[in-house]
Amino acid sequence: MKKVTAHDVARLAEVSQSAVSRAFTPGASVAPDTRERIEKAARKLGYRPNAIARSLITRRSRIIGLVMSYLENQFYPVVIERLCQALQRDGYHVLLFISQTEDADEVLTDILQYQVDGIVMASTTLSSALASDCQNAGIPVVLFNRVAQLGAMGAYSTSSVTSQNREGGRMVGELLLRTGHRRIAWLAGAEKTSTSRDREAGLCDALAAAGLALHARGVGNYDFAEARRAVHLLFRDPASRPDALFAANDHMAIAALETLRTELGLRVPHDVSVVGFDNVPQAAWPSFDLTTVQQNIDEMVDATRNLLFDQLGGQVMARSIDVPCVLMERGTVARRDDEPGRKPGRARQPA
Amino acid sequence: MKKVTAHDVARLAEVSQSAVSRAFTPGASVAPDTRERIEKAARKLGYRPNAIARSLITRRSRIIGLVMSYLENQFYPVVIERLCQALQRDGYHVLLFISQTEDADEVLTDILQYQVDGIVMASTTLSSALASDCQNAGIPVVLFNRVAQLGAMGAYSTSSVTSQNREGGRMVGELLLRTGHRRIAWLAGAEKTSTSRDREAGLCDALAAAGLALHARGVGNYDFAEARRAVHLLFRDPASRPDALFAANDHMAIAALETLRTELGLRVPHDVSVVGFDNVPQAAWPSFDLTTVQQNIDEMVDATRNLLFDQLGGQVMARSIDVPCVLMERGTVARRDDEPGRKPGRARQPA
DNA sequence: CTGAAAGCGCTTACAG
DNA sequence: CTGAAAGCGCTTACAG
Numbered sequence: 001m002k003k004v005t006a007h008d009v010a011r012l013a014e015v016s017q018s019a020v021s022r023a024f025t026p027g028a029s030v031a032p033d034t035r036e037r038i039e040k041a042a043r044k045l046g047y048r049p050n051a052i053a054r055s056l057i058t059r060r061s062r063i064i065g066l067v068m069s070y071l072e073n074q075f076y077p078v079v080i081e082r083l084c085q086a087l088q089r090d091g092y093h094v095l096l097f098i099s100q101t102e103d104a105d106e107v108l109t110d111i112l113q114y115q116v117d118g119i120v121m122a123s124t125t126l127s128s129a130l131a132s133d134c135q136n137a138g139i140p141v142v143l144f145n146r147v148a149q150l151g152a153m154g155a156y157s158t159s160s161v162t163s164q165n166r167e168g169g170r171m172v173g174e175l176l177l178r179t180g181h182r183r184i185a186w187l188a189g190a191e192k193t194s195t196s197r198d199r200e201a202g203l204c205d206a207l208a209a210a211g212l213a214l215h216a217r218g219v220g221n222y223d224f225a226e227a228r229r230a231v232h233l234l235f236r237d238p239a240s241r242p243d244a245l246f247a248a249n250d251h252m253a254i255a256a257l258e259t260l261r262t263e264l265g266l267r268v269p270h271d272v273s274v275v276g277f278d279n280v281p282q283a284a285w286p287s288f289d290l291t292t293v294q295q296n297i298d299e300m301v302d303a304t305r306n307l308l309f310d311q312l313g314g315q316v317m318a319r320s321i322d323v324p325c326v327l328m329e330r331g332t333v334a335r336r337d338d339e340p341g342r343k344p345g346r347a348r349q350p351a
Numbered sequence: 352m353k354k355v356t357a358h359d360v361a362r363l364a365e366v367s368q369s370a371v372s373r374a375f376t377p378g379a380s381v382a383p384d385t386r387e388r389i390e391k392a393a394r395k396l397g398y399r400p401n402a403i404a405r406s407l408i409t410r411r412s413r414i415i416g417l418v419m420s421y422l423e424n425q426f427y428p429v430v431i432e433r434l435c436q437a438l439q440r441d442g443y444h445v446l447l448f449i450s451q452t453e454d455a456d457e458v459l460t461d462i463l464q465y466q467v468d469g470i471v472m473a474s475t476t477l478s479s480a481l482a483s484d485c486q487n488a489g490i491p492v493v494l495f496n497r498v499a500q501l502g503a504m505g506a507y508s509t510s511s512v513t514s515q516n517r518e519g520g521r522m523v524g525e526l527l528l529r530t531g532h533r534r535i536a537w538l539a540g541a542e543k544t545s546t547s548r549d550r551e552a553g554l555c556d557a558l559a560a561a562g563l564a565l566h567a568r569g570v571g572n573y574d575f576a577e578a579r580r581a582v583h584l585l586f587r588d589p590a591s592r593p594d595a596l597f598a599a600n601d602h603m604a605i606a607a608l609e610t611l612r613t614e615l616g617l618r619v620p621h622d623v624s625v626v627g628f629d630n631v632p633q634a635a636w637p638s639f640d641l642t643t644v645q646q647n648i649d650e651m652v653d654a655t656r657n658l659l660f661d662q663l664g665g666q667v668m669a670r671s672i673d674v675p676c677v678l679m680e681r682g683t684v685a686r687r688d689d690e691p692g693r694k695p696g697r698a699r700q701p702a
Numbered sequence: 703c704t705g706a707a708a709g710c711g712c713t714t715a716c717a718g
Numbered sequence: 719c720t721g722a723a724a725g726c727g728c729t730t731a732c733a734g
Contacts (some may be wrong), residue, residue: 002408003488003727005728006727006728007727011732015704015705016704016705016706016730017705017727018706018707018729019703019704019705020728021727021728021729021730022703022704022729022730025729025730028729029703029729030703030704031703031704034703034704043667046484046488047462048460048485049464049727049728050407050408050464050466050726050727050728051464051465051466051728052403052406052412052465052726052727052728053710053726053727053729054405054467054727054728054729055403055710055728056401056404056407056709056710056711056726056728057709057710057726057727057728057729057730058728058729058730059354059710061403063446066447071429071431071432072632074425074428075429077422077423077425077428078422079426080422080428080431080447080449081421081449083445084448084449085449086733088448088449088461091459093446093465094446094447095414095444095446095447096417096431096435096445096446096447096659097439097446098431098432098435098436098437098439098705108446109399110439110444112399112537113399113400113401113402114402114403114444115401115402115403115598120711121366121423133397136352136397137397143709158572173601179727181387183705229621230495248725254636258636258637258638260352260637261522261637262637279732282633285605285614286609286612287608287609287611287639288638306710331360334610352712356710356711356712357711357712358711362718365721366721367709367720367721368711368712368721368722369713369720369721369722370719371712372713372714373713373714375719375721376713376714379713379721380719380720381716381720382719382720385719385720396708400711400712401710401712402712402714403710403711404713404726405711405712405713405724406708406712406726407710407711407712407713407727407728408711408713408714408725408726408728409712409713409714409726410726514705551730577710601712617707640723699720
């Protein structure tokens with residue numbers, strides 16, 4: 001029941017407590033036979049160095065705070081898993097916080113008390129006030145899958161790791177155009193997130209290059225039920241029904257698929273094409289076979305790790321890294337070239 | 352950049368460091384105006400008490416270690432989310448560890464160094480040797496969704512929270528029997544897990560009560576791809592094809608659904624009924640509409656919290672709690688009463 | 703290589 | 719109510 005400390009081990013091994021500490025510090029100089037005596041005593045007593053005490057004196061906790069807001073989207077569990085494993089490999093550990101909202105400010109006060117060495121925020125952002133607090137405290141923050149909103153002054157920026165979302169959106173736009181779609185609808189995520197905005201911007205880039213604009217636009221707020229409602233609205237009028245729907249993430253794309261098939265009696269991709277973003281595990285399930293844009297999680301995790309550790313060292317400037325994403329063509333996009341009754345210039349706008 | 356400590360605040364507020372500490376300790380006695388001065392100074396300096404230092408002196412970290420092994424099964428992300436939130440409400444935090452295997456021994460050494468106040472292990476178990484280590488160290492451990500394997504001596508037992516898995520299995524068996532199924536197959540999870548064994552036992556209880564036995568049995572090891580292979584084997588021979596398949600969890604049930612429909616050309620539930628266990632979010636999606644047994648996560652989380660906190664107090668004995676689960680009847684089970692060519696006694700065994 | 707000593711930032715009896 | 723002091727379990731110069 002009593003916790004065994006380095007002193008106890010020292011006593012048993014007949015050395016000083018300092019020696020015990022050295023024996024457990026990689027690279028410290030201890031004579032081989034001393035080390036052996038210490039290790040034997042430690043084993044006998046079941047001694048484990050107290051990481052809390054070590055953190056206090058070294059002023060590094062080897063803990064990274066991870067803030068998440070919702071795990072229903074299967075993308076995030078995968079992120080947690082990969083990130084934890086990567087960090088564990090480096091001898092770091094993850095203190096997990098669930099924030100109810102995208103704005104993680106209140107959770108942060110908590111985190112900071114734990115003297116984390118760094119913070120990664122996935123699917124959440126923080127106010128520029130708190131970002132500057134962290135900067136002052138010398139705690140690196142990296143946003144995962146979000147980009148910092150520039151503060152009023154643009155004064156504090158936070159490092160971030162994302163996919164090349166705009167490029168990804170553009171790829172989808174081009175695919176849809178190439179396969180003959182003309183009435184392309186966009187299903188937005190949370191409007192203020194960079195992911196949703198950038199992907200939409202990319203889509204619009206592609207459309208604009210072809211002299212087109214968005215045919216319609218709904219907001220699903222990255223939520224299953226809201227996406228369902230938005231799809232109902234988007235497809236309410238048969239006369240102006242979209243021929244393709246690009247959802248800001250797979251979670252909503254799947255909601256759309258379910259709604260289109262089950263509630264609206266439309267066939268995908270025969271009547272409508274659907275594309276998502278993320279490439280969550282379910283996208284590959286035969287029931288969905290969803291065409292989507294794959295976010296390269298391993299590369300994103302790696303970039304996060306690197307940003308974190310670079311900034312742990314010294315006072316490095318915030319940096320943003322965006323990793324390429326790749327189009328995963330599966331079964332939810334049809335070719336519409338030969339679609340009967342198609343009116344090519346229908347949605348065309350004057351440049 | 353410099354960290355601000357209680358001393359800094361004390362100096363500015365012109366009080367002792369002890370006073371500052373008291374001002375941040377709920378229930379400690381500080382004069383109102385002193386407290387005000389301190390709070391003002393703290394605000395000005397951006398002071399946040401160092402939780403690490405506090406942990407060292409109070410010998411309670413208010414950190415709970417959470418060990419998980421695989422998050423692909425959507426049941427676990429939901430568990431993480433609820434458990435984190437519940438613990439955060441109590442002022443505790445979660446240090447998350449991902450273990451590659453069901454056996455979490457190696458990860459535990461790590462955890463123990465962090466002086467966690469308690470450990471919850473979900474989808475993992477630990478050796479009785481380590482369980483006894485934890486017991487000696489006074490660190491409560493509760494298994495979530497697993498039950499302790501009794502050690503060789505039966506000496507150390509670990510607290511656990513599960514659903515009433517056997518009862519759940521029995522309910523499924525009875526449902527299947529009631530709806531006229533006779534050739535009932537079982538798709539096991541990982542064979543050594545209590546969940547898989549208990550659910551199977553419940554199913555067999557129900558069958559035995561009707562004078563039946565398992566028609567066939569496969570092993571999916573709680574894995575999507577393995578479940579798929581097992582389903583192929585189970586349905587290889589058309590002559591002895593099961594009329595119902597009960598999978599040890601939804602993750603495998605969905606794999607079975609996909610395989611049955613896409614690769615084997617069977618209709619569910621027309622040709623085969625399928626039942627799962629967990630009631631993960633996807634089970635409710637129209638594409639699956641999976642009949643399953645719902646695990647009551649909130650109650651399980653609550654029980655976990657209570658077990659943890661009971662044992663935090665004193666030297667309470669390990670306890671096991673099993674919470675009721677409920678049958679969720681959806682669309683993957685058919686009535687087979689009027690099935691043409693059915694042979695009622697086909698699989699009947701002598702008692 | 704090894705030990706005595708200072709100190710990380712707190713909490714908490716103990717006096718006053 | 720408040721302060722001086724001890725101490726949580728370590729690490730790390732500093733001498734030797």
